[in-house]
Amino acid sequence: MKNLVIATRGSALAMWQSEFIKSEIEKKHGINVELKSMKTKGDIILDTPLAKIGGKGLFTKELEESMLRGESHIAVHSLKDVPMVFPDGLKLAVVTKREDERDAFVSEKFASFDELPKGAIIGTTSLRRKMQLLMLRPDLEIKNLRGNVNTRLRKLKEGEFDAIILATAGLKRLNLEAKFIVPFDKDKMIPAMGQGILGIEAVDEDSVLEKIEFLMDEKALIESTIERGFVRVLEGGCQVPIGVNAEVSGETVKINAVVGLPDGSEFIKQSKVIDKKEYQKAGEELAKEFILKGAKELLKRAEDMV
Structure with missing residues (x-):
């Protein structure tokens, strides 16, 4: 195989993830790796909570169809977005070394979660985060927050929210900053399945799989399997x-x-x-x-x- 094509979403974080894997493969094998950028339904519909329009498979379907058509060979996902079932001909081939999997409290006004006043407005799309925030502080007002990481930070800076909750891994990978970023203790805010791990979905062909197997991380494999x-x-x-x-x-x-x-x-x-x-x-x-x-x-x- 001379060229390998990665199907990717066009968001800044998705592109970072795909560029990172592209660089690692090129260094390891000396082959040319191309990126094929596309929009998924989840990227287009931004005014509706994910739970109402089908969940996170919305971020993978178009990439999977590209691989099944033979236009691309692999797709790099945040593992927490990867559904349990794969179409025939595709598989979860690799899980990479885990970045910090904690959720982060992000605010321009308050130095910590404990400093939030009664009735503070918190932005998150995740029902998991909403549940645990309200377990800790039933007085908070949780509002839906869609869009990529940069969009969410912009809405925070514009004052729409007192704080928002983001994945620490994404903030680190994109070198993004806010006035206050404080990771939650994992016992207080349990992360999502696979958070902080990249999952590489691939065409189930030996010529493709052998090019990416070196990226597998044993610790991440054990943790994500559980x-x-x-x-x-x-x-x-x-x-x-x-x-x-x-x-x-x-x-x-x-x-x-x-x-x-x-x-x-x-x-x-x-x-x-x-x-x-x-x-x-x-x-x-x-x-x-x-x-x-x-x-x-x-x-x-x-x-x-x-």
Whole structure:
């Protein structure tokens, strides 16, 4: 294979991610890698919450169709946006080394989450973030915030929000700044499945897969396998209030998980530590524990609230 084509969204963060992978492949193999930029439905419809228009698969469908047509070979996603099921002929081939997976409190007015006054307006699209913010502070007003990272920061600077919540990884990758950026403790604000990891979806062909296999990170593989297993068994999809984070430390893995209603009024939250060797089934087993506590019924009610 002489040339490799990466299908990518056109946002600044998506382009950074694709440019990074392009550079790594070119350095490793000395081949030419091209970027094929396109808009997805999720990039075009910005006035409606994702949960109402189909969830995060909206950010991957057009890229997948490009690969299936033979126009491109791989697509680089934020793993938290990657659905559980892939079309025939495509697969999640690689997960890369994890960047800081924490959510970040971002504000121009207040130095920390604890300093927010009663009734402060917080911007986020994520039902997971909304749920956990209201679990911590039921007095807050949560407003929908769509658009790319730069657009969200602009709305913050223009005074539409007292604070917004963004992924720390995206802020770091784009070298973006605001007056106050404070990452949340992962025990307080459990991140999304796969947050901070890049997932490379690829055409299921050896000539393509062998070009990207060197990018696989074992720690990220263990953590994401647990997190994706948890969400898959709960059948939660990307747009219901589920937080799950696995962190490898030596020979053990700490797992934090939460499931609940978007308004934070009811939730199930649990932490556990497992032996690293048990990682392949750990997410699924934790999900079954949550199901016994009523997680499926809670998520059904959460969907009805959207």
